[in-house]
Amino acid sequence: MLPPIPALADYGISPTHGFLPEVLPLTRLPDPYYNKWEAVAANLQALILSGRLRGVIDRLPVLSTTGLEHDAEWRRAYSLLIFMAHGYIWGGDSPSERLPPSISVPLLQVSEHLEVPPVATYAGLCLWNFKLLFVDEPVDELENLATLHTFTGSMDESWFYLVSVAIEARAAPIIPLMLTAIAAARNGDHGAVLRCLRTFAERLAEVGSLLGRMHDHCHPTVFYDRIRPFLAGSKNMAEAGLPNGVLYELDDAGRGELHQYSGGSNAQSSIIQFFDLVLGIEHRPTGNKDAGAGGEETRGRAPAPQHNFIQEMRKYMPGPHARFLNDVASVANIREFVNERPGDVELRVAFDSCLAMLSKLRDRHIDIVTRYIVLPSRAVRARSRSRSPEAVRKQRLNLATASRQPPQSPTTGRKGPQGIALDTSSPPDGRKDLKGTGGTQLMSFLKQARDETGEIAVYEWAKRYMSRLPRTEGKGDFFLGKAERPVEEVEVAGLAATWTMEDEYGGGICNTG
Numbered sequence: 001m002l003p004p005i006p007a008l009a010d011y012g013i014s015p016t017h018g019f020l021p022e023v024l025p026l027t028r029l030p031d032p033y034y035n036k037w038e039a040v041a042a043n044l045q046a047l048i049l050s051g052r053l054r055g056v057i058d059r060l061p062v063l064s065t066t067g068l069e070h071d072a073e074w075r076r077a078y079s080l081l082i083f084m085a086h087g088y089i090w091g092g093d094s095p096s097e098r099l100p101p102s103i104s105v106p107l108l109q110v111s112e113h114l115e116v117p118p119v120a121t122y123a124g125l126c127l128w129n130f131k132l133l134f135v136d137e138p139v140d141e142l143e144n145l146a147t148l149h150t151f152t153g154s155m156d157e158s159w160f161y162l163v164s165v166a167i168e169a170r171a172a173p174i175i176p177l178m179l180t181a182i183a184a185a186r187n188g189d190h191g192a193v194l195r196c197l198r199t200f201a202e203r204l205a206e207v208g209s210l211l212g213r214m215h216d217h218c219h220p221t222v223f224y225d226r227i228r229p230f231l232a233g234s235k236n237m238a239e240a241g242l243p244n245g246v247l248y249e250l251d252d253a254g255r256g257e258l259h260q261y262s263g264g265s266n267a268q269s270s271i272i273q274f275f276d277l278v279l280g281i282e283h284r285p286t287g288n289k290d291a292g293a294g295g296e297e298t299r300g301r302a303p304a305p306q307h308n309f310i311q312e313m314r315k316y317m318p319g320p321h322a323r324f325l326n327d328v329a330s331v332a333n334i335r336e337f338v339n340e341r342p343g344d345v346e347l348r349v350a351f352d353s354c355l356a357m358l359s360k361l362r363d364r365h366i367d368i369v370t371r372y373i374v375l376p377s378r379a380v381r382a383r384s385r386s387r388s389p390e391a392v393r394k395q396r397l398n399l400a401t402a403s404r405q406p407p408q409s410p411t412t413g414r415k416g417p418q419g420i421a422l423d424t425s426s427p428p429d430g431r432k433d434l435k436g437t438g439g440t441q442l443m444s445f446l447k448q449a450r451d452e453t454g455e456i457a458v459y460e461w462a463k464r465y466m467s468r469l470p471r472t473e474g475k476g477d478f479f480l481g482k483a484e485r486p487v488e489e490v491e492v493a494g495l496a497a498t499w500t501m502e503d504e505y506g507g508g509i510c511n512t513g
């Protein structure tokens, strides 16, 4: 007996909006009891800028969550609380190791109700944090979207979230479409599966174009220096000033629970994982080049610990969405259906087209990560190299504020008023403190995910095109090339996690190979 095909309604997933809520996010909590939360969130940037946010939040009363009725209200409460929480933690000269009860008590309750971790997640930042400019115009048009909240008040930050919202909306019809395809495959209906795959491939191309629009209004420097730091989590953040994570205080005496969470990241999007699952793409623990391999090429170093980051990110999705993905995995049959029909060229081309579009999407994403994280982090490192070891040492003492500061005054050494960021460069003594994702290289991780997308292609040529094979490495042989230079690895803070990166100081910008 085959497991039933998941019904969207059972998981709170909309057939038209997908993982975005069917009911648009509330712009305000209806009960005036919550006016204080609304007031803080409405003035978040001004409060951060003036350095008054922490004082205001410390004086807030601990509000009860019993006044929250519909799911939309719980979702709004969650968004308000995570913006306040991350503003509180990261919105000062150094990060706060505590969250006062006025935030932590309701945040823990709201998170439990919604089955999300009590930290800024993709759901709270993107899925539940937008409005339409014109309600009679579509959700999947970027020009019809606005954010409800940002940390910085910048267009760049709004755009960063809104590109994701538009992607979710544009991709939403793929969910019922591909559940139909699964049912059709069960019935042996080749024509229906073919039609679904073709539509899927076309939609994926549109999603890819939307992703490419990130560059329109989100500037890499603003993203790296101003936005990203507010999204940081509390896990493996010792160097940033949170050695034990964050204490979620439960009473005025400062008693509470220590928590460590990853930061908010688009890797927590359920839609991309849905694409993978429905096509039968398997993501191995980072470092496993192929199903049979023991680990990544280590170049003489110890292999990175096995860590399936993509799977891990499911813990940061709303519970029902994560359960939906697990259930989809148990019914996914399209890859098998295609493989069982070696003579069906149309079907096989349609399947490979979906993979090609998804692989292309990941290529674009790799370009984005290069432009928005890798290059700015190299620039920060280059700047720190040009400063005296003493200045670098001082800066590392306050990693949470480092790259957001204007250059320190040589006379006073004063920090900027709202410096928040992560300088992730290696300590000047060259020590490599590999952690977070287990010393996993950011680009290797992303490229592995891209390559795993292509490697299940039916046709060899398609497989070759999508899964670029590594070039033969030089061994000091005249024909094979020069001996490899030792490459220094530095830490780089991504969004959800801390990674390592080869420090190719002044290197090129093409990272998609």
Ligand code: HEM
Binding pocket: 160, 163, 164, 167, 211, 214, 218, 223, 264, 265, 266, 267, 268, 269, 272, 273, 310, 362, 365, 368, 369, 372, 373, 446, 449, 450, 493, 494, 495, 496, 497, 498
């Ligand atoms: C400025 C824009 C973006 C930056 C800088 C960025 C950066 C990153 C980083 C650093 C990671 C590694 C995991 C982490 O540390 O969180 C990651 C993973 C990921 N990102 Fe993005 N991202 C951006 C936009 C997006 C958007 C709009 C999407 C939606 C399509 C997306 C989807 C993903 C996915 C699905 C992963 C997991 C890896 C994979 O499945 O290939 N990202 N991103």
